[in-house]
Amino acid sequence: MEQRFYDAMTDCPVIAAVKDFEGVERCLESEVKIVFILFGDMCNISEIVEKIKEADKIALVHIDLVEGLSNHEVAVDYIRKNTKADGIISTRMNMINRAKELSLYTVFRIFVLDSRAFHSIERQKRQIKADFIEILPGVMPKIIRKVNRLSTQPVIAGGLISDREDVIDALDAGAISVSTTNQDIWFM
DSSP: OHHHHHHHHHHSOEEEEEOSHHHHHHHHTSOOOEEEEOOOBTTTHHHHHHHHHHTTOEEEEEGGGSBTOOSSTHHHHHHHHHOOOOEEEESOHHHHHHHHHTTOEEEEEEEOOSHHHHHHHHHHTTTOOOSEEEEESOOOHHHHHHHHHHOSSOEEEESSOOSHHHHHHHHHTTOSEEEESOHHHHTO
């Protein structure tokens, strides 16, 4: 199952990250193949995912941002049973591990704010079972290269991607893809 996700990223390296219903509608008009859902609640997340799936796009839910869900593994079970989501994004290892058990795509999101983040990646690299690692902010080519050396998972660059140059720099540094809420980039 991971191969389909990987192929979609290499075919179209821009991932639409949507933070509201307007963003969902706009991304459906684009040629992006993967959508990161960064909003919603337990009452509407199924509807949001359904719209994206109807457009034949891969839908991943940032489970930490869905209102009404806990930070316990049962939240992943809820997403699996009540939506057609292809996978999840999370900053929590327990959520990633549960999603892998349920055969969902997984993206482990890491905020690279200081040198401790590198130590954490290095220390946890054998425990990280996610399909991909997303690092934020994604506008640091030197950091992308370093994370690529530390990790066995492909890297997605996310956050603060604002123009074509940012996309090219991230991809040249070794990111497999970039995720962005900047709608102009979805249509590049």
